[in-house]
Amino acid sequence: VPAVSLPAAMALGPILALLGPILALLGPILALLGSLRLLSRLRNTCGHLRSFPCPPWRGWILGHMGMVRGGTEEGLEQAEALAARYRRGCLWWLLPWLPVLRLFHPDTLRPVLTAAASIAPKDQLFYGFLQPWLGDGLLLSHERKWVQHRRLLTPAFHGDLLKSYLGIFNHSTRIMHVSTHPAPAPVLSPSQPSEYIEAILELSRLVVRRQQHLLHYSWWLYRLSGDGRRFTQACATVHGFTAAVVQRRRQALQCLGHQAWLDHHRGQRMDFIDLLLLAKDEDGNALTDEDIAAEANTFMFAGHDTTASALAWLLYNLAGHQQHQERCRQEVQELLKGRDAEDIEWEDLSRLPFTTMCIKESLRLHPPVTAVCRCCTQDLATRDGRVIPKGTAPPVRPPLPSPCPRVPKGAVAVPQGSPA
Numbered sequence: 001v002p003a004v005s006l007p008a009a010m011a012l013g014p015i016l017a018l019l020g021p022i023l024a025l026l027g028p029i030l031a032l033l034g035s036l037r038l039l040s041r042l043r044n045t046c047g048h049l050r051s052f053p054c055p056p057w058r059g060w061i062l063g064h065m066g067m068v069r070g071g072t073e074e075g076l077e078q079a080e081a082l083a084a085r086y087r088r089g090c091l092w093w094l095l096p097w098l099p100v101l102r103l104f105h106p107d108t109l110r111p112v113l114t115a116a117a118s119i120a121p122k123d124q125l126f127y128g129f130l131q132p133w134l135g136d137g138l139l140l141s142h143e144r145k146w147v148q149h150r151r152l153l154t155p156a157f158h159g160d161l162l163k164s165y166l167g168i169f170n171h172s173t174r175i176m177h178v179s180t181h182p183a184p185a186p187v188l189s190p191s192q193p194s195e196y197i198e199a200i201l202e203l204s205r206l207v208v209r210r211q212q213h214l215l216h217y218s219w220w221l222y223r224l225s226g227d228g229r230r231f232t233q234a235c236a237t238v239h240g241f242t243a244a245v246v247q248r249r250r251q252a253l254q255c256l257g258h259q260a261w262l263d264h265h266r267g268q269r270m271d272f273i274d275l276l277l278l279a280k281d282e283d284g285n286a287l288t289d290e291d292i293a294a295e296a297n298t299f300m301f302a303g304h305d306t307t308a309s310a311l312a313w314l315l316y317n318l319a320g321h322q323q324h325q326e327r328c329r330q331e332v333q334e335l336l337k338g339r340d341a342e343d344i345e346w347e348d349l350s351r352l353p354f355t356t357m358c359i360k361e362s363l364r365l366h367p368p369v370t371a372v373c374r375c376c377t378q379d380l381a382t383r384d385g386r387v388i389p390k391g392t393a394p395p396v397r398p399p400l401p402s403p404c405p406r407v408p409k410g411a412v413a414v415p416q417g418s419p420a
């Protein structure tokens, strides 16, 4: 124990006596400075938010909550009307302390969508509703984990992977023809909906509904509600299914051995779970079962809803534009002329320019993902001189540009040249 001499201790006495009151003063001064900083930040944020128009609302407490009914046709029309009226964007209050900027125009959207992931990360509140279902997959993970997994999973996004699925696409198309065509004796019958698929559909519906109920924003309250209990039950079904698939495949892989498995699958279709099981980073680290389940659940959600909705909108748009539908039909018939089978081959896809353009136009007019949510970590200037303010409170909610203001609505802009 270091010895302190008596005279030194006596000299320190008055200093220590002063320290008490100084510290007592310092506390409130720091608190005051902090509050002033916060107030100035709040003033700036409010100033930036005020530069965006604010549509009429329900009142101070509820703001605009529930005014656009998500997941319904009416809601879709309301959202379109909003984008047509406030072409660059508008301020939307979900609660008195929860402003959302709905950005519609490329000029206001661009800085958000081109910002680095650290500056405009995915918003936690809305994406958080998916967390108990999807876990930390690519859609919801952040920073290092996202970068690491994104690198590991890059092969899963390679377009060439789709080549080996063409057989399944053709098979599914035949099923769709049978179910929409009153053919006399269908050779193929649509597959029965499984418990797993039912659970995924239920989860998608529940997540949209939760956004409309303020009280359901809190997980603790939500899980006690009827919807919350259904959500938990559906999550359990989905997680149980995924865990069983992953476990079965891992056991099969372990029995055969890594190299033998690769040799066995050479030249064959490698499915997504195989890719996940075999993925290794440069240090040889593989994904855990939990990571694999999260990615599998994420891909199932991100993949099924988007493509189903894209297909449904395409059929809807073609049904509304008979002349374009006819041109697509002629293009396909021309392509298949003289062939025995009606299957579409990989190379055929680039020989359907008109159909491709119609698909792209349909995706542009009715993007299956109608909004992506970002929450900026610093102020972002837009091209028209406004500022999207930094802060955890104001998430930016930009529906993807739809419909493009330069193309009159209803006119499926028919492609004049080659596909973009």
Ligand code: HEM
Pocket: 122, 138, 139, 140, 150, 298, 299, 300, 302, 303, 304, 306, 307, 310, 367, 368, 369, 372, 373
């Ligand atoms: C027409 C079809 C599709 C559309 C319009 C679409 C659209 C989108 C959009 C807009 C995002 C960004 C979401 C955000 O950042 O908040 C996204 C992310 C993602 N999509 Fe798709 N998608 C489609 C098909 C698919 C398919 C078929 C799969 C997989 C089988 C898939 C897997 C993913 C994944 C994993 C992410 C997260 C990527 C990441 O953050 O790194 N998507 N998609």
